[in-house]
Structure formats: structure tokens, C-alpha cells
Amino acid sequence: xxxxxxxxxxxxxxxxxxxxxxxxxxxxxxxxxxxxxxxxxxxxxxxxxxxxxxxxxxxxxxxxxxxxxxxxxxxxxxxxxxxxxxxxxxxxxxxxxxxxxxxxxxxxxxxxxxxxxxxxxxxxxxxxxxxxxxxxxxxxxxxxxxxxxxxxxxxxxx
Numbered sequence: 001x002x003x004x005x006x007x008x009x010x011x012x013x014x015x016x017x018x019x020x021x022x023x024x025x026x027x028x029x030x031x032x033x034x035x036x037x038x039x040x041x042x043x044x045x046x047x048x049x050x051x052x053x054x055x056x057x058x059x060x061x062x063x064x065x066x067x068x069x070x071x072x073x074x075x076x077x078x079x080x081x082x083x084x085x086x087x088x089x090x091x092x093x094x095x096x097x098x099x100x101x102x103x104x105x106x107x108x109x110x111x112x113x114x115x116x117x118x119x120x121x122x123x124x125x126x127x128x129x130x131x132x133x134x135x136x137x138x139x140x141x142x143x144x145x146x147x148x149x150x151x152x153x154x155x156x157x158x
Contacts, residue, residue, distance in 0.1 A: 005084075008154070011147050012080070012100070016073050018140035019107060023066040026050075027131030029118060037133060038063045038114075058117040065110030066137070072103035073144065080151065090155055097151030104144030111137045 026037040033044045038059065042050040076099035083093050111134065 004154075008147070008150060009080075011143065011150070012073070012077050015100075015103070015140055015144045015147055016070075016077065018136045018143065019066070019070045019073055019103070022107075022133045022137035022140060023070055025131075025133040027133040028114065029128060029134070030131040031128045035131060037131075038066060056117075058113055062110045062114045065106045065113070069103045069106035069110065069140075069144070072099045072106060076100040076103060076148075076151075093151040093154050097148045097154075100144055100148035100151055102148075104141050104148060107137055107144060108141040111141065 023038065026035050026040060026042050028038060029036040035042050035044075040050045040052055076096050079099060080093060080096040083091075083096055087093070114134065
């Protein structure tokens with residue numbers, strides 16, 4: 001049981017790290033020496049400078065979804081530890097699982113909106129590609145869902 005709990009905590013912390021990195025790092029779109037993320041557009045070369053990102057409604061919704069996913073995942077981890085010590089024997093971690101599933105759905109929604117609408121912001125070009133932060137966001141989605149489902153299935157034992 002201890003190894004199972006340790007594995008679940010490691011999975012949850014992994015999801016949390018992926019969500020933090022994908023929300024913060026400036027690598028959602030990459031084009032040579034130009035990188036864009038949810039917050040700013042940076043250009044490196046002779047000099048390095050960053051400009052604030054666009055104020056498009058869809059970009060603000062992606063920002064909100066990514067922030068909500070981080071909040072739900074942190075809240076889920078906190079609730080897991082609270083339930084671990086207060087839940088009766090045989091009880092399930094429903095609340096923890098629901099918040100983790102919500103985190104997964106938020107990151108999926110944010111990444112899907114970005115996928116569909118990023119051409120409104122940066123027109124498609126030959127060298128434009130998705131950065132590692134975008135890929136980490138999509139990677140966090142199935143891991144968060146799996147973690148949430150494990151929490152819902154998991155029963156507390158002595």
C-alpha cells in the first residue's frame with residue numbers, strides 16, 4: 001500500500017511539474033530565433049528582447065485554462081493529503097479525483113484552443129513549430145486524467 005501511495009504521489013507531482021513548466025516557459029511556438037508563449041513573445045539574435053503577448057480573447061482563455069489546471073492540481077494534491085489522514089477506512093478519494101480530472105480537462109481545453117487558434121496570432125510559416133512547453137501541456141492531459149481516475153478508484157486502507 002505504501003508503494004502504491006508513493007507511486008500516486010510521484011505521478012501527481014509529475015503532472016504538477018508538467019503543468020507549471022508548460023504554463024511558465026516561453027516555448028509554445030518556435031520560429032528560428034523567435035519564441036512565443038502564453039505571456040510574451042521573445043526574439044533572440046543580436047539582442048534579446050521580449051514583448052507582451054497579444055490580448056486576444058482566445059489567448060486569454062488559454063491563459064485562464066492553464067492557470068486553472070495548475071490551481072486544480074495543487075488543490076487536488078492538498079486534498080489528497082487531507083483525505084489521507086481524515087478519511088475513514090474503505091472510503092474513496094472522490095474529491096481529490098474530481099479536482100485532478102478537472103485539471104486534466106482544463107489543460108486539454110487550453111491546449112486545444114491554442115492548437116486551433118494560434119494561426120490567428122502567428123501566421124503559419126515554414127519554420128514555425130510547436131515548442132516543448134506546448135508538448136508538455138498535451139502530455140500533462142492524459143497523465144492528469146489517469147491520476148484522477150486512480151484517485152476515484154482508490155480506497156483507503158489501514
